[in-house]
Every structure is written in structure tokens, then in C-alpha cells.
Amino acid sequence: MQLRTIASLSLVAVAACSAQRVSPDRPVAALAEDHSTHTMPAAGAAVAGAAQSQAGRVAPGALDAAARLQASTRHAEWAMIPTAPGSRDSIAAFVVYPERRDKAPVVVVVHEIFGLSTWVRSVADQLAADGFIAIAPDLLSVERGGATTDSLPYDQARAMIRNVTPEKMNAMVAAVGRYGMSLPAASKKYGIVGYCWGGSAAFNHAVFNAPGLSASVAYYGSAPVATEVAKIKVPVLGLYGENDQRVNATIAATDSTMKAIRGTYVSRIFPGAGHGFLRAQEQPANAEAAKQAWPETVAWFKKYLK
16 A cells, blocks of 8 residues: 655644645654554465455455555555634544546545544545545544544543534534545545444434535444434435344434435344444454445445445
8 A cells, every 4th residue: 555654643733725645755653654564464364365455345344454454555645634724723534545547436434433443444445445535534633633543442532532523523524525525536526434433423414414425324323313314415324233222223213204304214234233343343243244234335325426
């Protein structure tokens, strides 16, 4: 993977209205991500398998994420994206480009409560393999004064994520969407996909209806209340594990509301799978759910972002 390393994550350093791409010759240890920093697996099988990461494959689980990223041939870079035109606060984001001749639609990939982990970046890489410009923002980066490169400890992450209100989240995701659509290689539509907390964010951003937003995919994320769901104007795909009643209890009301407003909402519940099934693919039922859910995700975005 061709990867630019980030020089500075001071969130008061970016004053320009346009996002700043990070130069590859100004590394900082906290976000250094070139090949020299990677640890090679002892056995060659993991890297050999990762090298086959191409369109049509399923996004990896957490155990395979690092190897898949290491073997990727796609161009990736870090970007600092202002939260609003003229703002000094910026969002650190991991951007991966597809290998295609024409312009690509953008998909914003929203992390769980733990920040921008290696696993989330590997999901973005697979979306790029499937033909999209994938942008994974660290929505905790403004809060903590820098980007995360792997999962934060649970207590720290939970305390920080409380400060990312739906209003802040929507403003940041909209800024990332605008940035993505402004890229020379991008078309003028974007979608959003999120996981757990990010799945709820994907629902809330559909309520927000930002300019250019054209599709949402929520992995095991709770929907907002019916009065908010009634504001949704974009198609939403909800993907759920059977053993996740806390989240699944919101499906029926969401379905009824979307039907009432003649909106597009498709829900899929995968037998035997639990919460977080895409990440936890070491469990057979979760792996089977991921195998089915990922092609549906790609097909959803290809249909509505074309």
C-alpha cells in the first residue's frame, strides 16, 4: 500500500478551507504507517491470503485486518479535513482510492466507539477494492487532539464518544462527504456505512440528509425514534445479527415508519450471528453473516451511488 504518513495532528494547525493532504516525507511516530513499521506474520499464509484481497471478497475480520492492509496495492493517504470552511478544527481521515479508469463514488466509513482502528481502515481498503473512494474519518480526533491508529481502551473510548453528539457527528461526516466529492477522482455522490456506534451514526446521518448523501448502510446500529426516521430521504440498508435483541428491537418501528413515508429500508437479520459480526469473524456464524452482508453492502452502494 502506498501510504502517506501524517506530519502533525495538531487540530489547530489547519486554517485553510480545503483539506490538507499529508506529505510522505514528514513522518510522526504516532501515525507512521509505512511498510517499515509493519510486523510480518511468522507464516507466509496470512500475507499470501491477504495479497488476494480484490473486488468481490468480504471485508476482513479483526484478526486478518493488519495483514490485509499490508498486502494491499491500493493508494492510501491521510488527510486533515476542516470541520467547516475556515475552521481551525480538523478531522483526521484515512483515504483509500480504487483502481479504476472513471470517477468513483465516495463512501464514508464510520468507526465503532473505539476510534479509527486498524480493522476500520481494512474495511475502507476493501471498499476501495470494490470500486469506491473510501474515507474513514476519526470522529474522535477533534475531541482528543489527534488521530487514533488502533482501538482505544473501552472506558476512555466510551467517555470520549459521549461528547460526539449527533449534531457534531453529522457536521463532521458532512464535511468529510464534501471533501470526498471534491476530489478530482470522485463523482458527486457519497454514501455512509457504520458499525455499532457507527451504525447508529449512519442512521442519524440519513436523518440529516446532507447534500450529496445518497445511501446509508447501518451494521447493527440502533435507529433513532420514529419522528426522526420520518425525515429520512435516502435508502437505508440495515444489517443485523440474530443474537442482538437490544438493537433488533428497533427494526419493526423503523420499518413501519419508512413504509409510512414511502421510504426505502431493507433489513436483514443473519441467523446465529451476534453484535459486531463483521469484526468478529473468528466465530463461524459471524463469518457466514459477513459473507452474506458484504456483497449486499457493495450492491447497495453500486445501485444508489451510480
